[in-house]
Amino acid sequence: MDHEVRTTHFPVVPLPKKLRAPVQRMSHRRPRRILSIAYDKALRETRHLLLQSGGYEVTSIGTRTHAVELCRRGDFDLVIVGTSVPQAEKVSILREIRSVCAAPVLVLRSPGESTLPDVNYDLAPGEGPAPFLAAVDEIFRGRRTRTRPD
Numbered sequence: 348m349d350h351e352v353r354t355t356h357f358p359v360v361p362l363p364k365k366l367r368a369p370v371q372r373m374s375h376r377r378p379r380r381i382l383s384i385a386y387d388k389a390l391r392e393t394r395h396l397l398l399q400s401g402g403y404e405v406t407s408i409g410t411r412t413h414a415v416e417l418c419r420r421g422d423f424d425l426v427i428v429g430t431s432v433p434q435a436e437k438v439s440i441l442r443e444i445r446s447v448c449a450a451p452v453l454v455l456r457s458p459g460e461s462t463l464p465d466v467n468y469d470l471a472p473g474e475g476p477a478p479f480l481a482a483v484d485e486i487f488r489g490r491r492t493r494t495r496p497d
Contacts, residue, residue, distance in 0.1 A: 378404040379487055380422060382450070384414045384440065385429035394429060401480050411440050418448035425486060426450050430457045441465055453486065455479075 381403050385391035388409065395407040406421065408414045418426065426444055428437050437454060441463060444452065451467035462469050470482055 378402060379424045380404045381406070381425045381427060381483070382414065382417055382421060382423045383407045383427045383429065384411075385409065385431045386436075387429075387431035390429055390431050394427070397476055397480065398483065401483065403483070411436060411443070414440060415443045415447060418444050418450070421448075423448065423450045425483070426452045427483075428452060428454045430455045434460050434463070437463055451486065453483070 381398055383394050383405055385394060386409055391407045391409055395405050398405045406417060408417060428440055441452060445465060453468040454463060454466045455470050468486055470479060
């Protein structure tokens, strides 16, 4: 497992228009803060860049311990648990995050995984970057329906 913490250290690379989600730009509000958890470094960095290009302030982390500590100290608007986190770990991460943080949680499911209990939102595999960004935007706009367990 990789123990590094990344917070908007990557260069901003513009996405093609078809991959961009509509971003609500309000000068009187701070950017939405997202904690992204992924054990795979390449997936973590890719998701970080994608969310950053969507106008979000992103903190990316690669361990459960650091994720829970950041949740405890941070003021996040959304926590994303990625596909590289095994399902058993997702359950324990959710339990620990719920004990220290009130932010909604979006779980990105791996193929064959069922919806976990106590998840606010989930996204099935293979939906790609555009639907992922659109789902995040819908969560912040209150248009995304909360997930019900399978």
